[in-house]
Amino acid sequence: MQYRWTCAAIGAALVMGAAGSGHAAITVLGGGFAQACSEAAMTGEVDKKFEELCTLALETEGLNLRDRAGTLVNRGVFKLRRQEYTSSLRDFDAALKRDPTMGEALVNRGAARIGLKAPEAALADINRALELGVAEPAKAHYNRALAHERLGDLKAAWLDYTKAAELDPEWSAPRTELTRFSVTRK
Numbered sequence: 001m002q003y004r005w006t007c008a009a010i011g012a013a014l015v016m017g018a019a020g021s022g023h024a025a026i027t028v029l030g031g032g033f034a035q036a037c038s039e040a041a042m043t044g045e046v047d048k049k050f051e052e053l054c055t056l057a058l059e060t061e062g063l064n065l066r067d068r069a070g071t072l073v074n075r076g077v078f079k080l081r082r083q084e085y086t087s088s089l090r091d092f093d094a095a096l097k098r099d100p101t102m103g104e105a106l107v108n109r110g111a112a113r114i115g116l117k118a119p120e121a122a123l124a125d126i127n128r129a130l131e132l133g134v135a136e137p138a139k140a141h142y143n144r145a146l147a148h149e150r151l152g153d154l155k156a157a158w159l160d161y162t163k164a165a166e167l168d169p170e171w172s173a174p175r176t177e178l179t180r181f182s183v184t185r186k
Contacts, residue, residue, distance in 0.1 A: 033057035034071045041074035044081075051078035069098040073105045080108060085115035103134035111143050119150040138168035145177065158183065 034057035040050035054075035057063065063071060076091030092109035095102055106129035113122035126144040134140050145160035158181050164174035 032061050034061055034063055034067055037071055037074050041077045046078065046081045048078070048082075051075055054078070065098050069095040069102055069105065072098070073102065073108060076105075076108055076112070080112055080115070083115060085112045088112045089116070101132055103129040103132040103140075104136075106132070107134055107140045107143060110140075110147065114143065114146050114150065117150070119147040122147040123151075136168075138164040138171060138174070141167065142174050142177075145174070154181070157181075 033053045037050065037054035037057055040053065054071050057071050058068065058075070072091045072095035076088040076095070079085075079088035079091065089109060089112045092105045092112060095105040096109070099105070106125045110122040110125035110129065113119070113125065123144065126140050126147065130137065130140050130144075141160045141164040145157045145164065148154075148160060149157035158178070161174045161177045161181075164171070165178060168174070
C-alpha cells in the first residue's frame with residue numbers, strides 16, 4: 001500500500017517555523033549570572049537583558065567547561081528566539097568547540113540553520129544531536145520536521161511532527177503543524 005503526503009500552506013508554516021521552532025536550553029547550577037541566564041532561558045524569556053546575564057557570566061564567572069558551553073547555548077537561545085540567526089550560530093559553534101557532544105547545542109544550531117535557509121546542514125546537526133541524546137527529543141524532531149519540510153520531503157516532515165507530538169503530548173506546536181497535512185492512499 002502506498003501513501004501520498006500533501007501539506008497545505010507550506011510557505012506560511014516555514015516563515016513562522018524557525019521562529020516557532022523548539023529551542024533547547026541548558027540547566028546551569030551554582031548561582032550567579034550563569035544560573036540566572038539558565039533559568040531565564042528555560043522559562044522562554046526573550047528580552048535582551050537576559051542575554052546580557054549570560055554575557056556577564058561568561059566574562060566574570062569562573063565556569064567549568066560544561067557550564068561555559070551551556071551558558072553559550074543559553075545566550076544563543078535568546079538570540080535565536082529573536083531570529084538573530086547568524087549571531088546565535090556563533091554562540092552554538094563556540095559551545096560545540098568546548099563540548100562537541102552537547103546535543104542541545106546541535107539542535108539549536110540546526111534551528112538557526114533552518115532560519116538561515118540551510119536545511120541540509122540543519123538536518124546533519126539535528127541527526128547528530130539525536131544520536132548523542134538530548135533532554136528534549138520532541139524539540140529535535142520538531143526542528144528536523146521543519147528542515148525536511150523546507151527540503152520538500154513531506155513524508156519525513158510528517159513522521160517527525162508525529163514523533164514530536166508523541167514524545168510531548170502537552171506541546172501544541174507539532175499537533176498544529178500536523179493539521180496542515182493530508183495523508184491519502186494512492
